[in-house]
Amino acid sequence: MNIYQILAICGMLSPIVYTAMWIIGGKLQKDYSHIKHDISSLFAVNAPNQRLMQTFIIISSVLLFLFYLGLHDGLKDGGSIIDPYLFIIASILGILIAFFLPLDEGGEMTAWRGKMHLILVSLNGNINNRWNDCTLV
Numbered sequence: 001m002n003i004y005q006i007l008a009i010c011g012m013l014s015p016i017v018y019t020a021m022w023i024i025g026g027k028l029q030k031d032y033s034h035i036k037h038d039i040s041s042l043f044a045v046n047a048p049n050q051r052l053m054q055t056f057i058i059i060s061s062v063l064l065f066l067f068y069l070g071l072h073d074g075l076k077d078g079g080s081i082i083d084p085y086l087f088i089i090a091s092i093l094g095i096l097i098a099f100f101l102p103l104d105e106g107g108e109m110t111a112w113r114g115k116m117h118l119i120l121v122s123l124n125g126n127i128n129n130r131w132n133d134c135t136l137v
Contacts, residue, residue: 003070004070004073006070007066007067007069007070007071008067008070010063010064010066010067010070011063011064011066011067011070011071013063014060014061014063014064014067015060017056017059017060017063018056018057018060020056021039021042021053021056021057021060022034022039022042024056025042025043025049025052025053025056026042028048028049028052029041029042029047029048029049030048038103040102040103040117040121041103043057043098043102043103044102044103044104044105044106045102045103045104045105045113046105047102047105050102053098054098054099054102057094057095057097057098058095058098058099060094061091061092061094061095061098062091062095064087064090064091064094065088065091065092068084068087068088068090068091069084069088071084071087086127087127089127090124090127093120093123093124093127094124096120097117097120097121097124100113101113101116101117101120102117103117103118104117
């Protein structure tokens with residue numbers, strides 16, 4: 001098994017870890033509904049299992065970071081040079097959001113931290129949608 005295969009496995013494991021976080025976190029939080037509430041509520045300020053959910057997000061983001069490093073190196077003979085850097089930025093944003101900018105308690109935008117959370121999550125989503133655009137071409 002070469003390094004690119006290992007990094008590809010990291011890319012495959014990341015969404016599995018993220019989905020597991022959503023399912024497990026939703027089951028552990030009594031008043032959480034997987035249909036009615038957003039994922040950010042699981043690691044919001046004063047969420048019951050905030051540290052555990054942050055750990056899941058960090059692991060998922062680190063796995064993506066490793067995958068994107070391999071993607072960048074693997075695309076040096078062709079493909080976009082900018083996209084792997086954008087994806088590295090997206091994985092770093094995921095870590096920053098989980099650690100420093102959790103959603104305000106109850107999903108309210110009362111503090112600058114909650115507002116920045118929503119702005120950076122939107123930015124991160126747009127960067128990740130760029131990945132979807134690239135893979136469809």
